[in-house]
Amino acid sequence: MKRGTRRGLARLLLLAGLLAMVLPAAAPAEAGDFDLTKLKDGGYVVLLRHVKAGGVDADDFDLKDCRTQRQVGAAGRAQGAVLAERFRAAGIAGATVLSSQFCRARQTAELLGLGPVRDEPALNYFHWTVGGEDEMNAAVRRLLAEMKPPAGPLVLVTHSHAFVALGQEKPPSGGGLVFRPNGTDRPEVAGTITAPE
Numbered sequence: 001m002k003r004g005t006r007r008g009l010a011r012l013l014l015l016a017g018l019l020a021m022v023l024p025a026a027a028p029a030e031a032g033d034f035d036l037t038k039l040k041d042g043g044y045v046v047l048l049r050h051v052k053a054g055g056v057d058a059d060d061f062d063l064k065d066c067r068t069q070r071q072v073g074a075a076g077r078a079q080g081a082v083l084a085e086r087f088r089a090a091g092i093a094g095a096t097v098l099s100s101q102f103c104r105a106r107q108t109a110e111l112l113g114l115g116p117v118r119d120e121p122a123l124n125y126f127h128w129t130v131g132g133e134d135e136m137n138a139a140v141r142r143l144l145a146e147m148k149p150p151a152g153p154l155v156l157v158t159h160s161h162a163f164v165a166l167g168q169e170k171p172p173s174g175g176g177l178v179f180r181p182n183g184t185d186r187p188e189v190a191g192t193i194t195a196p197e
Contacts, residue, residue, distance in 0.1 A: 034178040034191025036090035039153040044190060045144075046095075046155040047162065048176035051076035051083070051111070051196075053104035061127060066103035072111070076104075079174040080111025082196035087114060095153035100124045102159070108174075109157040117157075125159040137165035141185035149181050171195055 038044060052075045058068040072080070087095075098120035099109040105125075109117040122143035126136040140162045160170035167186055168177060175195030179187040 032192070033194050036087060036092055039090070039092055039095070039178075042151045043149040043180055044154075044178050045147065045150060045181060045187070046153075046176060046178050046193065047166075048083075048108070048155060048157050048193065049160055049163070049171050049173055049195075050100070050102075050105040050108040050157060051079040051174040053107075053173070057127065063101050063124075069103045071103055072107040076108070076173070077111060079196040080108055083174060083193075084111060084113045086193075087112060092153050095155050096150065097155045097157070098123065099157040100159060105157045105159065109155070112155065112157075114153070114155060120156070123156055123158040123162065125161060133161070137161060140165050144179075144181065144187055145183065145185040147181040147187075 034044075039046070051072055053070040054073040054076075055070045057070055060068055062068045092114065095112075095114040097109050097112065097114050097117045099105045099117050100123040101119045101121060102125055105123065106117060106119075120143070122136075122139040124136060124139075126133040140158070144166065163170045163177065168189065171177070171192070172195040176193040177189055178191045178193065179189050182188050
């Protein structure tokens, strides 16, 4: 190999190494996860559990005051960044995003960076100030039973109880399911979203 060619190759390798250190790593979905690019075609709904949250809901819990609720901390923000990158890598730049009114769910929805977040009380967790367990489980079942297949990406951010109410195992914080609405409170599960570490 000629001297100039070796020098050029060395520079190219050095540049590639520097770029790898500077640019953030892509956050591909886990093997077996739902192919998020399919969301563009419509018909699918992402049901996502909020990311990791710390603290406890206070005795003087107020749905409008995040200081009285569990909130997303550094670990949850890191999970949110990974989830946001998964959507971006799939070419999903925007979506209709509906969220529980609890701060940890709204914070998760905002971290996804998919557009404005709208409150959906049926996605709320149960708490004596907003509704009991049976009432909230019935609300989420009714929401999904009445849901029509969306024309584009639709993301719902909620809590562990919603998955159990639908007859599914609850995923870890930041994980979820993708389903197709079918006019019942047991929608067809199309795939999973693995919770980021």
